[in-house]
Amino acid sequence: MGSFLRNLTPEQQVSLLFVGVFGLLVLANVAGVLMSLRERRSDSAEEASRELRRRDNQALLRTSWMMALVFWIGWALGDGAGIVLFGLISFFVLREFISLSPTRRSDHRSLVLAFFLVLPLQYALVWTRHFDLFTFFIPVYVFLAIPAVSALGNDPQRFLERNAKLQWGIMVCVYGLSHVPALLLLDFPRFADRQAFLVFFLVLVVQTCMLVQHLMARGLRRPVAPAISASFHWRSWAWGLLAGGLLGVLLSGFTPFKPLPALALALVACVAGSFGHLVMKAIKRDRGVTHWGSAGRSVTGASGLLDRVDALCFAAPVFFHSVRWTFL
Helix, strand or coil, X not given: CHHHHHCCCHHHHHHHHHHHHHHHHHHHHHHHHHHHHXXXXXXXXXXXXXXXXXXXXXXXXXXXXXXXXXXXXXXXHCHHHHHHHHHHHHHHHHHHHHHCCCCCHHHHHHHHHHHHHHHHHHHHHHHCCCHHXXXXXXXXXXXXXXXXXXXXXXXXXXXXXXXXHHHHHHHHHHHHHHHHHHHHHCCCCCCCCCCHHHHHHHHHHHHHHHHHHHHHCCCCCCCCCCCCCCCCCXXXXXXXXXXXXXXXXXXXXXXXCCHHHHHHHHHHHHHHHHHHHHHHHHHHHHHCCCCCEECCEECCCCCCHHHHHHHHHHHHHHHHHHHHHHHC
16 A cells, blocks of 8 residues: 555645545535434433533534645745745644743833744745754754843743743744745655655644544543543544554655554554644643634634644644654
């Protein structure tokens, strides 16, 4: 199976993926509509909980559609357009993150630095393939520059808290997400013009892990961290890892990896993504919100974009460096 997939041309591979992934998503949407119609005719006392589950399923499907569309757009437009696309996504998710974090007038210089210098420079380093500098530019230089610029604002009130929030937002929304388009520029022998499949591999295994984990958590009691997430159980988490790992093996034919390394890389990405999603839930609870958007619409007008990419922001850098250190 793996050799058959590798012998296909890139156009044939992407066509096969398009039919398979989008076909499954369409079937899932149709099934969701049919189930909602059937449940509306029911007058049972569980109607409210069914409505909540239906909304959760719709949110998961919307996220899956978005992840699939991101891959397709990145493939269709090419490397340069893919980098610009993810740069715009980083801008909106960082804006969304900062909008829920209190800032003061003295923070304006730091915010301008983050949005209009750090973000474009990070993606410029990706574009020019300066991977070594790209790796430590934000964790070293930006982490030192942000508080220095903030100190020039002459406002010591909650100085550490304000700067830590901005540094954390940059780390997740810019540094983490910028590793996704960086996958498009990795140079594998005999894998030219197919790097977009690495993005597809990462997105699909992480999203599958999150979907299975969420579905398997239903009916389970005693979550690991009930004050943060009612759907994170060790059992459901293990099922999510299993699903993501097996899918990674099945998709190995689209990648330069053999089945066993594909399994290991899929598990690494799923572990990072699932714990990253839990961390972002903890931040939302700290901010007193259940979603980065309110009633399906975010404060930035980006429709809760950070809710859809939070796991990817954590999984992407771990996956990127694991691939680069292991195979290049």
